Amino acid sequence: MFFAVTDQAFVTLATDDVYCQGALVLGQSLRNHRTSRKLTVLITPEVSSGIRSVLSSVFDEVIEVDVLDSADSVHLALMQRPELGVTFTKLRCWTLTHYSKCVFMDADTLVLCNVDELFDWEEFSAAPDSGWPDCFNSGVFVFRPSLDTYNLLLQFAAEHGSFDGGDQGLLNSFFSNWARADIGKHLPFLYNLSSSSLYTYVPAFNHFGRDAKVVHFLGATKPWNYKYNLQTKRVMQDDTASGSFHQLPFLGLWWNIYSASILPLLEKLQKMEDSDEVACSVSELSIQSKPAKPxxxxxxxxxxxxxxxxxxxxxxxxxxxxxxxxxx
Incomplete structure (x- = not known):
């Protein structure tokens, strides 16, 4: 029997229309796997009205928040990712105090099975980062909304900043005892599997990878940067979007959900409202209806x-x- 849990939620963040495409696929993947929790997406004022209405058809709550930006160009330059400054906006998730517990998931993650068991973990639970395992990756984490925690995070950010210029550096410094204090708050890597890593431990990937629960499309190249053929239902690699062999099946899953469930919503809205905003959002994704001749x-x-x-x-x-x- 299916029981809805109304005081807990999966939460994600989309700061523009393009990242909303990822949030929509994430939300739909949670729906497809019959989550019993609420779905909430935080958006910034930059998200268009047309996309907001589409988000409302997938998420239970669409909440606008103001942008928080680290403006830390020096540290962001080290990662060659200047756009990550706005990820400080993720801190707004601690203001969702109408929920007792939440699981935050980046908009570039994809759920591969039901993961409601994540709510059995406590704040602050997260999986190790593939680049530096003594740090957690902030793409998936369990937290308890609290205005006290939110204000402490803002104060910490103002006083100490972030060692990488983004939310991950800040959160790792704030929850600095994660690596050594309580192994019970270390989520298994399968809850935040990096799809784009060139795994040096290939036997482990082959052995454990099939049990992945959440895949994370880390890096500057996202699923929506690839070309997808609607006729063959295949992701096509080209010179503009390179990726590892390991992530091809995950990219295919992402695009299958997008083409089957999200694209029809965008096309319906476009026809109903003749919205230039929505038309632009759809056209930003590289979809081909006929196979291109090599x-x-x-x-x-x-x-x-x-x-x-x-x-x-x-x-x-x-x-x-x-x-x-x-x-x-």
Whole structure:
């Protein structure tokens, strides 16, 4: 029997229309896996009215908040990610005091199964970061909304800033005892699996990766930066969006949800309102209805650069067929 829990929520943040595409897919993935918790998305004033109405069809709450920006260009430059300053806005999630407990998830995460068990964990629970495991990754964490905690975070940010210029550096400094105080607050890595990491421990990925519960599309290249073919239902790699072999199945899952559940909502709104804002938002994603014909020169260059389509035309069975045909 399904019981709704109304005083707990999954929370995400979208600071513009493009990141709303990720939030919509995340929200729909939680719906698809029958979460019993509320879904809340924090948005900034930059999000258009058309996209807000689409968000309302997926999320229980769409809450506008003012932008918080670290404006820390020096530390942000170290990561070559100047856009991450606005992630300080994530701190606003501690103001959702009508909930007793929440799980925050970045808009570039994707749920692969029901993860309601995350609410059994306490504040501040998070998974280790793949780049520096003694730090947690702030893309998924369990917290208890509190205005006292919120004000302490703001005070800490004003006095100490963030060692990376974004929310992750700030939160790791604020919850500085996470690495050593209580292993019971260390979420398994499978709750925040980096899709784009070039795993050096491939046997572990092959053994444990199939049990991943949440995938996180870390880095500057997001799922919506890839091209997707609606006819073949395949993600296409090109020169503008590179990724590791490991994340191709996850990208396919993201785009399958987008094309099946989110794109129809955007198209319906566009037809009803003839909204230029929505039309722009839809067109920003690279969707092709017909397969593009490969150019021989481009295909040769990709092979020479080591960028083969292992999941598609360059799969071993296809290469073997060509060799067999040539030999016989």
């Amino acid at each position: 150019i021989p020169e481009d295909e040769r260059r990709k092979w020479e650069e080591g960028r083969m389509d292992y999941m598609g035309k360059d799969a071993f069975e296809h290469i073997k067929k060509k060799l067999d045909a040539f030999l016989h």
